[in-house]
Amino acid sequence: MTRKYWLSIIILISVIYACNKDAITERFAGFQTPANFPEPAYHFSTNEITQNKFELGRKLFYDPLLSRNSTISCGSCHIQTSAFSHHGHNVSHGIDDKLGTRNAPAIMNLAWYNSFMWDGGVFDLDLQPVAPLTNHVEMDETMENVLKKLKASADYPSLFNKAFGEQEITTAAVLKALSQFMLMCVSSNAKYDSVKRGEGKAFTEEEQNGYKIFQQKCNSCHTEPLFTDNSFRNNGLTPTALDDKGRQLVTLNDQDAYTFKVPSLRNLGYTAPYMHDGRFYTLDAALEHYNSKVQQSATLDPLLKKETIPGIRLTDEEKKYLLVFLKTLDDPSFLKDKKLSEQ
Template sequence: MIVYAKLKPLGILSLFILMAFYSLQELPLVYPSYFPKPMYDFKANPLKRAKIELGRKLFYDPILSRDHTISCSSCHNSNQAFSHVGNGLSKGIEDGIGDRNSPAIFNLAWQKKFMWDGSVGNIDVQALAPINHPKEMGEDINAVVRKLNKSKEYKTLFYRSFGDSLATTERVMKALSQFQLTIVSANAKYDKVKQGKARFTETEENGYQVFKNKCSSCHTEPLFSSYGFANNGLPINPNLKDYGKWNKTMEPEDKLMFKIPSLRNLSYTYPYMHDGRFQTLNKVLEHYEKGIEKSPTLAKELQHPIVFTAKEKENLLAFLRTLNDSVMVSNREYKKNNK
């Protein structure tokens, strides 16, 4: 503060210009060379520091919910790889329970479809789904915009981000996606091995071979998902009656088709599956051994049970732990207060 007080008027003006340039300059998305090219169109919505900061503020602000009790971070905790650990289904306002497990949020720039059923085709509008869901945030986006336009703080943040202070639905959505797109998981032990900075133990290496032989067709490296859709043989949950994509399209080929999740950060993101039915990875492996239910859309890889020896399970689980990204979950840039 003392330094600022001693600046001459021209110096203060220069400082403001420099700060504006700093806030509005385009930023690259940082990711390893062995990652594929992102699917997101950064030309249409280039990353900018001010927009990312606005998106962070919105992500952690319960103002997006009807009763100001639920924020995006309520179901997507940064310490849990932006998942909702321990909760089978998402929780919302007034003790409401959602329809599906809250998916972990990372590496979104490499995904074309969002939600477990792929019903959202652009991350720039994805947040509308939980905001409008009556059991999650229970709010109307127009009401959210009105609330934001009454806030002096948000007026300032929107001005820094867009050149004027007006909050609009499009600007809210794009700011939220800006922040979420920066959440990249690429600092696990697996990544250090890929970069030649670490080596797998013998157990991890053996597990890597098990993974490549029995899991990799759906969970493609290095993102550890194709981010496509598959029927993995889960018996239907009689309470939820969730048939995946079919719930939206009513097309026979979409019945029981759910988005394939990444295997990164599994230690932070239990329980597993679209309805959170499995509390442990051992239960997941048991499903593939003896729990698969046959149906017309069942993935071709699962027409026969996947059999693991006890040693293969031990090795595979050791390898999967190399996909946990402690750097990401502790990254201050992703926290509510990043100072």
């Protein structure tokens, strides 16, 4: 073999390596704010997104090691094909198949949230995982034991060192890594988004009719483009035997009784059942609640008191068009995003 031949081989290998390296870089672009979204609320200055931290967070998210008996992971109740919700379960099913008291909310677009959980009991995403990790009907573990198990594992010490530059595994590092994964769960490629970004798509006549009805009757609470205003409201649900008083359990303020966080309407096609306790299995039932089943109470949201009978009047035709519009908020690509899948 001539020197020229080997030189050519070396150059070819270098080119292939460079191309693969570029491809890897392109696959992980870090956190990016969609063009039609506002600026995020999350404090990225204290937890800058990197590929190593994100990949560590993804591994932790899907690892049942974080639960007491290594049977339940975060991904067990937050399933990607269901927009990271627990589709089909009215309330969460945790360790030893124990039942929670509330529906597992979808994990998406959390970078724009300033409070978490149905009652807003957690105010920082970096603290949020502590709640399910330590809840006795969810993962039923302690942070102390989580750290012990991670430190004793074959892989995690080197992964934490690679991500955070130190061998020691700390609670803060675990929580920040999990935040990195959740922050990257951005759903912004529904038909609605393509229309709003002027990417060549347009609403059909029925979708446009539904959009107009939505803007008139729903947008005050489910504010575009996130389709939530992050507020807490009493939407007139009849209390169950559990008598969950929602945010009042956090604030101890009587004015917050039976108020719950306004959920996003994105990806409703994948996240049934609906409401904080998963009582409605169809969107038709949820719409009919607002039309005819809202219950009067001391803390009922004022927007539902505008008429003699509380609620939001909807004709059958309006409900039909609303359902057509809500389908434009479904983002199939979010459910298939490989970077968010269990590796």
